[in-house]
Amino acid sequence: MIEIFAVCTGNICRSPLAAQLLRARLADYPVVVESAGTRGRPAAMTPDAKRLAEMHGALPGDAEEHRARYLTERMLASQDLILGMAREHRRAIAELVPAKVQVTFTVRELARLAQAADPLDLEAAAQGPDAKTRLRGILRHLSSLRGRVTPPRDAAEDDVVDPFGRSWNTYQLSAAQLVPAVDEVARVVELARPGR
Template identity: 55%
Template sequence: MFEILTVCTGNICRSPLAASLLTTRLAPLDVVVGSAGTRGLSDAPMTPETVELAHALGVAPDETARHRARFLRETHLDSPDVIFAMTRDHRREIVELAPSRMRSTFTIREFARLADSLTDDQLRASADAGGSSASARVRALSAAVASQRGLVLPPADPADDDVVDPYGRSWQTYQLSASQLEPAVNSTVRALKLAISVVE
């Protein structure tokens, strides 16, 4: 088993959408995906717009229905093998809470960008260095992806590593947010599946 945490602000739009997409697209692998918000609206469901987007992207209704927002606490950062923030500010807040998680915390668009710079063979080899358990392999993969920081050119606009916050904004902004998130999820799923292919 391996564990992922996604983090945004209110835990009602971006991070639950990311978590539900990861859960759906990593099935049937033995993975636990949780989410939280740096200013999480306790027990709130996803916004209706986020639910609509999730269903359009193939997430089952029972997956979206079970989500309840939670406020990010330091204890939530202990067990995940990799942590995906929605923005650089969220990543900074995570690392301030748990400095030891710096190398395993990324914005999800940053992780995708860095992972895409590595070949399938490089991704598999990095996971092999972690051993045989899914958790150890994902942690080793994350370390290899983190090592690309400084080697891969950053985006011309640093905001391209962020997913825009649609909360309280137009349907078009929700669609923009999802259009930024989904390709990053797809690249992330590809890397994770390569990492744990020998232990599926």
């Protein structure tokens, strides 16, 4: 079973949306996807975040059932892939659990690296008897591309904008950044499927 964890600030907009969309896209795959926030407190997703979840294919009821959680070291201990919604979250994760640096990316960073990777190199990296081992190889390869792949012109291009307390247009911008990145993450996880 592959374990994926998404992290943002309040765990009421970006990270639950990312987790819900990944659960939907990988519904036929042995995967557990959860989320928490660096300042999460028990709360529901915002109405606009719920609306985005429904618009972009979250499983029925997933957005309604979500309650924010505060990120702890224990939550990250067994994770195979950790996705920060912005560089500040990636940094917080690295400080909380330094051993997880190689499997921690911002969601847009992972998508950017995966798109830049040679498909044959990704296939070669996906070696092993099970999905966890194969994903570990893929992530090791993608992590090795940091510093070798041309970085974005603006480092903020690896972040998903925080829409909390802002207009519906900002929520739509946030989704426009997040959804394609989630789709690319799902593609990477599918590459780890044994017998592909």
